[in-house]
Amino acid sequence: MIITQPVKPESQPVAGSDETKVVVGLEEINVSRDAKVVLACLGLGSCIAVSGYDPVARVGGMAHIVLPDNGGKACEGSPGKYANTGIPRLMEGMMEAGALKSRIIIKIAGGARIFGNVKEGSLLDIGFRNLAAVKQALIDNGLNLKNENTGGSHGRSLLLYVSSGLTLVTSAMRENIEL
Amino acid sequence: MAQVNATAGIETDVWDGLIKKGMINALKGLSGMVGEEMAVKSIAIEHIPARDMPDMLGGAENVVVGVYILFDGASHGHILLAHQPEVTYALLDILLGPAPRSHRPLTDMERSAIGEMGNITGTFFLNAVADELGVRLNPSPPIILMDMAGAILDIALAQILEERDRVFVASMEYSIKGATAAGNFIILPNPGLLKLVPALDRVAG
Numbered sequence: 001m002i003i004t005q006p007v008k009p010e011s012q013p014v015a016g017s018d019e020t021k022v023v024v025g026l027e028e029i030n031v032s033r034d035a036k037v038v039l040a041c042l043g044l045g046s047c048i049a050v051s052g053y054d055p056v057a058r059v060g061g062m063a064h065i066v067l068p069d070n071g072g073k074a075c076e077g078s079p080g081k082y083a084n085t086g087i088p089r090l091m092e093g094m095m096e097a098g099a100l101k102s103r104i105i106i107k108i109a110g111g112a113r114i115f116g117n118v119k120e121g122s123l124l125d126i127g128f129r130n131l132a133a134v135k136q137a138l139i140d141n142g143l144n145l146k147n148e149n150t151g152g153s154h155g156r157s158l159l160l161y162v163s164s165g166l167t168l169v170t171s172a173m174r175e176n177i178e179l
Numbered sequence: 180m181a182q183v184n185a186t187a188g189i190e191t192d193v194w195d196g197l198i199k200k201g202m203i204n205a206l207k208g209l210s211g212m213v214g215e216e217m218a219v220k221s222i223a224i225e226h227i228p229a230r231d232m233p234d235m236l237g238g239a240e241n242v243v244v245g246v247y248i249l250f251d252g253a254s255h256g257h258i259l260l261a262h263q264p265e266v267t268y269a270l271l272d273i274l275l276g277p278a279p280r281s282h283r284p285l286t287d288m289e290r291s292a293i294g295e296m297g298n299i300t301g302t303f304f305l306n307a308v309a310d311e312l313g314v315r316l317n318p319s320p321p322i323i324l325m326d327m328a329g330a331i332l333d334i335a336l337a338q339i340l341e342e343r344d345r346v347f348v349a350s351m352e353y354s355i356k357g358a359t360a361a362g363n364f365i366i367l368p369n370p371g372l373l374k375l376v377p378a379l380d381r382v383a384g
Binding site for chain 1: 229233247
């Protein structure tokens with residue numbers, strides 16, 4: 001299984017550097033050991049970006065989780081769609097690229113309640129349900145969550161610099177946050 | 180992006196005609212509220228991968244002001260009226276009078292005016308469609324959001340992706356005062372709405 005994807009046509013050079021931003025779209029998983037790559041989940045609302053980084057092998061990975069659980073449904077074409085399938089596939093991809101599971105640093109962002117006052121845990125409260133499912137999947141896969149920027153009611157982007165493991169959260173009208 | 184293939188033959192024509200009729204009615208409502216002539220630039224009815232949706236609003240990180248309406252009744256779905264902030268400020272100038280506006284949280288008065296724009300547009304659309312179908316479609320109160328396009332679309336896309344990987348989307352671009360401003364009016368119906376169409380034989384065109 002090769003999860004690492006070629007740099008997409010819509011990937012953009014990062015201004016002022018020789019790095020290339022590789023967008024990890026809805027339901028996608030991307031793994032890279034290319035030091036010039038910046039993995040990015042853009043415009044996260046209720047979705048959650050799960051980033052993994054092995055600082056020794058310098059392997060980075062990111063999954064753009066959309067929904068909590070596949071409920072047993074097949075999702076071969078888009079394993080990143082669900083928390084319970086996306087996280088193990090992200091780990092498999094990273095380990096195929098040379099990462100060691102025990103060294104992988106996990107950080108997450110997203111899971112917002114964009115509509116504000118939706119009832120907690122309701123069907124519309126997908127961000128909350130995603131967050132709970134991602135944390136459960138991390139536990140189920142023996143992974144520790146190092147840091148997070150989640151919840152609230154605003155959108156975010158998560159960027160992972162494969163060269164250094166630097167993980168940045170950016171938002172509209174807010175300061176950038178280093179996770 | 181490919182044209183919709185969710186229904187076939189006359190059903191597609193009927194569906195397209197129904198949506199266009201609803202959208203033109205929605206713009207009529209918005210134009211009446213704003214008091215400015217608005218013209219349809221384009222109406223597109225497409226069936227696209229869900230992950231491409233944010234591109235319709237300039238990309239996932241592009242900041243837009245959106246009015247979000249859910250509807251239920253005979254079927255359910257999502258309606259989004261979205262503008263670039265600068266266009267929203269121009270509309271607010273028309274509605275509330277000129278004022279210095281920039282990228283900052285909207286005031287209560289501005290939110291109310293924007294919400295009413297979405298309310299009028301969504302209601303005019305739903306009324307036109309419901310009248311043709313002879314069903315009830317009930318809009319939720321408008322939700323006003325100023326954020327990244329991807330974040331605003333997430334809930335709708337997540338709900339749709341629970342059932343399928345591609346989204347049926349109808350969108351309209353329109354101009355205000357000639358070509359100086361444009362907005363997007365996006366409909367994301369649940370497949371149930373399309374299933375109501377075969378019963379129609381009087382809406383085509």
